[in-house]
Amino acid sequence: MREGGYDAKELARAVDVSPAVLESWLAGTSRPGVTKLRKLSSVLRRPTATFLLPRPPQSKLPALDFRHPPGREGRALSHTERVRLREAVRLQRALSWVSGELKAAEVKLPKYSSRQDPEAAGIAIREQLGVDAETQTGWKSEYVAFREWRARVEAMNVVVLALPLGADSARGFSVWDERAPLIAVNTHWNAYARVFTLFHELGHLLSRTSSVCEEDFSRKHKEATDPIERWCEAFAASVLLPWGDAAEYLERHHHWDGRSPIRDLKTASALARKFKISVRATVLTLIGHDVAPWSLYRAIPKASEKKAEGGGGSGRSRAEARRDEYGGRTVSIIRRGLERDVLGPDDAIGYLSIGDSELQAFLSPALGR
Numbered sequence: 001m002r003e004g005g006y007d008a009k010e011l012a013r014a015v016d017v018s019p020a021v022l023e024s025w026l027a028g029t030s031r032p033g034v035t036k037l038r039k040l041s042s043v044l045r046r047p048t049a050t051f052l053l054p055r056p057p058q059s060k061l062p063a064l065d066f067r068h069p070p071g072r073e074g075r076a077l078s079h080t081e082r083v084r085l086r087e088a089v090r091l092q093r094a095l096s097w098v099s100g101e102l103k104a105a106e107v108k109l110p111k112y113s114s115r116q117d118p119e120a121a122g123i124a125i126r127e128q129l130g131v132d133a134e135t136q137t138g139w140k141s142e143y144v145a146f147r148e149w150r151a152r153v154e155a156m157n158v159v160v161l162a163l164p165l166g167a168d169s170a171r172g173f174s175v176w177d178e179r180a181p182l183i184a185v186n187t188h189w190n191a192y193a194r195v196f197t198l199f200h201e202l203g204h205l206l207s208r209t210s211s212v213c214e215e216d217f218s219r220k221h222k223e224a225t226d227p228i229e230r231w232c233e234a235f236a237a238s239v240l241l242p243w244g245d246a247a248e249y250l251e252r253h254h255h256w257d258g259r260s261p262i263r264d265l266k267t268a269s270a271l272a273r274k275f276k277i278s279v280r281a282t283v284l285t286l287i288g289h290d291v292a293p294w295s296l297y298r299a300i301p302k303a304s305e306k307k308a309e310g311g312g313g314s315g316r317s318r319a320e321a322r323r324d325e326y327g328g329r330t331v332s333i334i335r336r337g338l339e340r341d342v343l344g345p346d347d348a349i350g351y352l353s354i355g356d357s358e359l360q361a362f363l364s365p366a367l368g369r
Contacts (some may be wrong), residue, residue: 008022011043011044041349042353081169084165085173088173088175090351091351092182095180096177096179098343101342109158109181109205109206113207114227118231118234118238119234121203121238126242130152136275142191145277153198154328154329158181158329160329161184162325163186164187165187166188169186171213171214172213183202183205189305192272192278192279193278193280193305202235204228206235207232209228213229236284240275240281241282246271246285254270263292265279265296279304283296322352322362331363
């Protein structure tokens, strides 16, 4: 209950019982019925089987590096971050177990270190993803771009979650596992930022450095920042904006001579829009090729990657919303687990925090089209 962020009165209200009834459950003098048990499971984001154990299981988070920008070193994980991280890790463990029971092979992601060239790594991964400049610039919007990049990373057998971590929270996190490596991106940030975070966190998986990452490591002097974060940022930028394509665009549309420093955000923003990526990724690429100063990066407005307030989510069913959060890789593993009787419907419902009537909709191929 405490890990779920509720006190007794709040939890009683959430499951629609009186505080006295909840106290009797906690004391063990009475037990919830099946309907209320499922409600507890949904509210607290725990499998129903958890509530039948003689004592609460230990809920340990994996060893993750919490990577702060300069000046934020003392910040602890927020309540929302902890709840969502625990949710993601619980789901990851379930998906890893199901994959093992299905005799699925371990995920074969290449391994890199921060001493290797991030641009070479980015080029190799981009080739593996099968995206060329024509495809990328042809996507209709940044939302389509995020969906397409996400699907391609999931095709590498990486679980990609899109979770609301909060306005002043981490951009994302990554947790390595041999059968279900996982990335989560914060949906508070706009689609451009989510694309960058997706590949930043993929960089952590490739370097096997599971992390929770805040933003803006490079706004300060680059010498003062984490070398692994710098590597992941450079890797992400090189995946998203191949230098040859960027230079060709600048020469053709902005009369760039191939040498002069680019000092204005207007030019960088035009390049970013063309490739459906963030200004941040664009400027990092320019800096990496010594054609833009770090002052251009520091000039990027911090609010430029925040999602606009209002809207979003209206008209979606809970199954659709959960599928958007948990992604296609989760759907695939859960579906195969159910088909092979590795996983029961009640277990799937508990892990997905949806109602039993919504399970088939969550698993439906039509919902993902």
